[in-house]
Amino acid sequence: MISFQNASKAFPDGTVGVDDLSLEVETGSLTVFVGPSGCGKTTSMRMVNKMVTPTSGRVLIDGRDIADLPTVPLRLGIGYVIQHAGLLPHRTVLDNVAQVLRLKGLSRREARARAHEAIERVQLRPELIDRYPSQLSGGQQQRVGVARALAADPPILLMDEPFSAVDPVVREELQLEILRIQREVQKTILFVTHDIDEALRLGDRIAVFAPGGEVQQYAAPETVLTQPANELVRSMVGRDRGFRALSFAGAESVPVHQLPGASDGTIHVDGAWAFTLDPDGRPGDWLGSDGAPLGLGTLIPPDGSLRTVLDAVLSSPAPYAICVDAAGRPSGIVQAEDAYRAVARRGSGEAP
Numbered sequence: 001m002i003s004f005q006n007a008s009k010a011f012p013d014g015t016v017g018v019d020d021l022s023l024e025v026e027t028g029s030l031t032v033f034v035g036p037s038g039c040g041k042t043t044s045m046r047m048v049n050k051m052v053t054p055t056s057g058r059v060l061i062d063g064r065d066i067a068d069l070p071t072v073p074l075r076l077g078i079g080y081v082i083q084h085a086g087l088l089p090h091r092t093v094l095d096n097v098a099q100v101l102r103l104k105g106l107s108r109r110e111a112r113a114r115a116h117e118a119i120e121r122v123q124l125r126p127e128l129i130d131r132y133p134s135q136l137s138g139g140q141q142q143r144v145g146v147a148r149a150l151a152a153d154p155p156i157l158l159m160d161e162p163f164s165a166v167d168p169v170v171r172e173e174l175q176l177e178i179l180r181i182q183r184e185v186q187k188t189i190l191f192v193t194h195d196i197d198e199a200l201r202l203g204d205r206i207a208v209f210a211p212g213g214e215v216q217q218y219a220a221p222e223t224v225l226t227q228p229a230n231e232l233v234r235s236m237v238g239r240d241r242g243f244r245a246l247s248f249a250g251a252e253s254v255p256v257h258q259l260p261g262a263s264d265g266t267i268h269v270d271g272a273w274a275f276t277l278d279p280d281g282r283p284g285d286w287l288g289s290d291g292a293p294l295g296l297g298t299l300i301p302p303d304g305s306l307r308t309v310l311d312a313v314l315s316s317p318a319p320y321a322i323c324v325d326a327a328g329r330p331s332g333i334v335q336a337e338d339a340y341r342a343v344a345r346r347g348s349g350e351a352p
């Protein structure tokens with residue numbers, strides 16, 4: 001666990017970077033520091049690896065004040081990922097990742113073997129390992145940055161705006177990737193971003209910072225969305241927070257009906273509505289009354305949230321949305337009316 005205890009940082013020019021920060025980051029959790037530029041997120045994060053020394057207060061890791069820990073071994077136990085990845089330009093991908101293992105005293109051969117494993121974990125294409133960073137896309141460079149941070153298997157990972165320099169599509173891929181990796185490795189991750197959507201998507205808990213370096217709220221994303229602590233947090237999470245909060249609501253209250261079997265590659269849901277299956281047995285198109293394909297809309301994955309269900313019914317050309325299994329094949333059907341009712345019940349605070 002990382003504990004900030006009344007940690008403050010005033011710079012010599014009088015700027016207060018962080019003001020009396022007290023919070024705990026649970027072991028194995030992903031905590032996001034979010035807030036506008038200049039509100040002290042990076043300064044707070046850098047206290048953890050001693051790149052910044054608090055002017056008052058302290059930071060503890062597993063109960064030990066880091067002021068008492070020697071800097072080099074401390075940093076070897078903390079992976080650090082920054083914007084633009086910060087890779088060494090004249091080293092190949094493999095050597096960039098292996099470098100931290102060499103610092104830990106591993107032989108060249110062992111370091112390279114472990115680096116290979118880390119590169120595999122972030123799903124970077126193996127043929128890229130002999131390239132230099134400038135020969136990679138921004139997204140690929142960030143994957144290497146994550147691999148390098150994970151290579152030595154540190155218990156703590158600090159990630160400072162790691163995905164802000166890549167385009168939105170790649171950014172979303174990297175976000176999903178970090179969630180997948182976190183499920184596998186269960187590190188204690190501190191993640192800094194100014195993007196509230198990224199924070200809500202990734203965080204087990206999020207700390208909302210305000211200019212002046214003061215934390216306004218430290219809570220689970222759903223709580224930040226549904227019960228913002230004050231006007232500042234409310235304005236940050238935006239006007240569609242009610243809709244976004246549906247991401248955290250389970251869809252158990254929406255009945256899922258069984259589908260009839262397919263005939264001629266088509267499933268007839270009722271007398272009026274049918275959809276086709278592609279050759280792999282996945283949903284193809286809804287069919288109009290004249291048999292013309294109408295497209296599909298989004299599908300409801302296993303364990304989809306109420307937001308996924310609502311999105312699926314809103315985007316479907318039919319008054320239904322299709323549930324699919326992990327292989328993408330139809331597993332049931334939801335009626336749009338039922339989804340709307342579930343949302344209405346939630347909005348009115350009624351029990352499901």
Ligand SMILES: Nc1ncnc2c1ncn2[C@@H]1O[C@H](COP(=O)(O)OP(=O)(O)OP(=O)(O)O)[C@@H](O)[C@H]1O
Nearest residue numbers: 011015016017036037038039040041042043044194
């Ligand atoms: N070395 C320094 N000397 C003086 N002021 C500093 C120094 N480093 C940071 N600051 C100031 O401290 C405040 C917090 O900076 P910090 O970088 O932690 O903010 P941030 O929330 O991470 O913002 P950004 O997302 O822009 O990096 C800012 O006002 C910044 O100008």
